[in-house]
Amino acid sequence: MTTARRSLLKGAAALAALSAVPLPALAQPFLFSPTSELMPKGKKRRVVVLGGGWGGLSTAKHLRQTAPDLEVVLVEKNPIFWSCPLSNKWLIDVVDTQFLVHSYTGPARRWGYTYIQTEITDIDRDKKRVHTAQGHLDYDWLVVSAGIRVSYEPWFGNDRKAISHTLTHYSSAYVPSAEHLALKQKIKSFKGGTFVMTLPPPPHRCPPSPYERACLIAAYFQRNKIPAKILILDPKPRIAPIGAGYKLAFEDLYDDIITHVPNARVKELDPFNRVVKTTAGDFKFDDAIFMGHHQAADLVWKMGAIGKTPDGKPSTWAAVHPEYYNLKDDPNVFVIGDSVGAVSPQFGHYPKSGHVANRMGRSVAQYIAQQAKEQAMKPVIIDNLCYMLVNTEPLEAISVQFDYKMGPEGHLIQTQVDDHERRKQLWEEDLRWYATMIEDFAAG
Numbered sequence: 231m232t233t234a235r236r237s238l239l240k241g242a243a244a245l246a247a248l249s250a251v252p253l254p255a256l257a258q259p260f261l262f263s264p265t266s267e268l269m270p271k272g273k274k275r276r277v278v279v280l281g282g283g284w285g286g287l288s289t290a291k292h293l294r295q296t297a298p299d300l301e302v303v304l305v306e307k308n309p310i311f312w313s314c315p316l317s318n319k320w321l322i323d324v325v326d327t328q329f330l331v332h333s334y335t336g337p338a339r340r341w342g343y344t345y346i347q348t349e350i351t352d353i354d355r356d357k358k359r360v361h362t363a364q365g366h367l368d369y370d371w372l373v374v375s376a377g378i379r380v381s382y383e384p385w386f387g388n389d390r391k392a393i394s395h396t397l398t399h400y401s402s403a404y405v406p407s408a409e410h411l412a413l414k415q416k417i418k419s420f421k422g423g424t425f426v427m428t429l430p431p432p433p434h435r436c437p438p439s440p441y442e443r444a445c446l447i448a449a450y451f452q453r454n455k456i457p458a459k460i461l462i463l464d465p466k467p468r469i470a471p472i473g474a475g476y477k478l479a480f481e482d483l484y485d486d487i488i489t490h491v492p493n494a495r496v497k498e499l500d501p502f503n504r505v506v507k508t509t510a511g512d513f514k515f516d517d518a519i520f521m522g523h524h525q526a527a528d529l530v531w532k533m534g535a536i537g538k539t540p541d542g543k544p545s546t547w548a549a550v551h552p553e554y555y556n557l558k559d560d561p562n563v564f565v566i567g568d569s570v571g572a573v574s575p576q577f578g579h580y581p582k583s584g585h586v587a588n589r590m591g592r593s594v595a596q597y598i599a600q601q602a603k604e605q606a607m608k609p610v611i612i613d614n615l616c617y618m619l620v621n622t623e624p625l626e627a628i629s630v631q632f633d634y635k636m637g638p639e640g641h642l643i644q645t646q647v648d649d650h651e652r653r654k655q656l657w658e659e660d661l662r663w664y665a666t667m668i669e670d671f672a673a674g
């Protein structure tokens with residue numbers, strides 16, 4: 231008899247013996263109830279951080295250092311951290327998946343905060359309570375860094391069929407999700423023809439990144455001899471930021487592939503017949519990436535923190551203090567990262583970048599520590615830095631830096647320095663920048 235057959239018979243005998251023994255009553259399956267308390271509060275005062283992206287992870291880590299006496303709980307729906315920065319490079323295999331993906335449990339263990347993986351469903355600011363799919367939890371301070379939502383309603387109204395078709399076939403991969411995988415497959419299986427990319431109207435997440443994406447997709451098509459034309463339909467009158475650097479890259483490297491069309495605001499999109507009508511003309515396409523309008527994340531709408539335009543309409547972004555990022559009527563509640571609305575009459579929004587979200591998270595960790603000690607909050611001035619890869623053979627990047635200071639009139643002033651000269655050194659700096667950021671908040 232073979233060993234496999236002997237152990238099979240042994241297993242069958244064991245099973246038969248087991249069935250003769252009366253079994254203890256099975257435990258009731260454990261069901262989460264959204265109405266039950268997910269994590270009762272202990273003696274320590276608690277900060278709940280919503281969203282484990284660039285802002286949320288930075289806040290949770292730095293709070294453990296600035297306010298070790300507070301309990302810190304990070305709530306995030308995804309099981310792993312997926313970085314949007316560097317994801318354009320991943321689309322065409324300049325970096326691999328390990329570069330972008332990091333565990334949530336690693337940094338939680340390393341820094342000593344609690345990570346709960348669940349969907350946040352609502353925020354009750356009166357009760358200081360967060361509702362999740364698995365129950366609720368109470369807070370003393372709340373930090374919301376939930377990123378953006380992509381809205382297709384301005385194009386389609388409530389036409390769910392058109393929205394769903396666009397999301398399924400032409401999604402933009404601008405939030406950490408499976409959309410990135412779908413986009414990578416789309417690029418790799420494109421056989422040729424017109425590839426359209428629309429940009430959202432500003433303000434939107436990472437303003438220079440759509441042009442970087444166009445360069446990298448063009449580089450991939452060029453290397454693989456795919457007979458493709460990329461049309462960038464841009465609602466802005468010119469490329470910005472790093473306009474001259476991108477223009478040079480388009481002309482020098484991708485003249486036969488990329489066409490940038492300015493003042494091309496989408497008026498109508500027919501995703502079924504593949505026609506997009508814009509203020510700069512109508513375009514047929516074979517494949518596309520449609521970037522819907524960017525707005526503050528759903529949670530910011532639910533918590534009632536959306537600002538108003540001068541004519542009383544929703545601004546679609548969070549109304550927060552320009553330096554402390556807390557709500558006017560709720561100083562223990564902070565909104566940071568890409569959801570933040572206009573902060574200055576000079577420049578409007580901070581650039582919606584991972585760098586800025588990290589800086590805001592670090593600042594808020596200090597503000598909460600100061601509030602906990604009943605000290606006055608000392609404003610921290612932040613900065614921004616972005617590198618964009620425009621060439622792959624050789625690897626060359628351009629960059630933009632933003633600095634801020636408080637102006638004599640009591641509002642923030644921005645200075646911007648574009649570095650248009652593409653070179654390898656900037657790509658190397660980009661890799662160093664990313665490694666420093668990951669070590670700051672995402673490494674376990």
Ligand SMILES: Cc1cc2nc3c(=O)[nH]c(=O)nc-3n(C[C@H](O)[C@H](O)[C@H](O)COP(=O)(O)OP(=O)(O)OC[C@H]3O[C@@H](n4cnc5c(N)ncnc54)[C@H](O)[C@@H]3O)c2cc1C
Nearest residue numbers: 281283284285307314315350376377567568582583584585
């Ligand atoms: C292609 C691309 C390239 C980029 N390149 C750069 C770059 O080079 N440099 C740079 O600085 N920035 C870059 N960015 C921008 C950067 O990704 C964002 O600015 C940054 O992620 C914003 O941080 P955040 O914390 O506001 O949002 P996110 O990092 O998006 O985090 C939000 C988190 O909240 C979670 N969440 C939302 N709602 C819920 C809910 N209801 N329940 C539970 N969890 C929830 C989400 O799952 C997510 O993990 C790039 C972005 C893109 C798309």
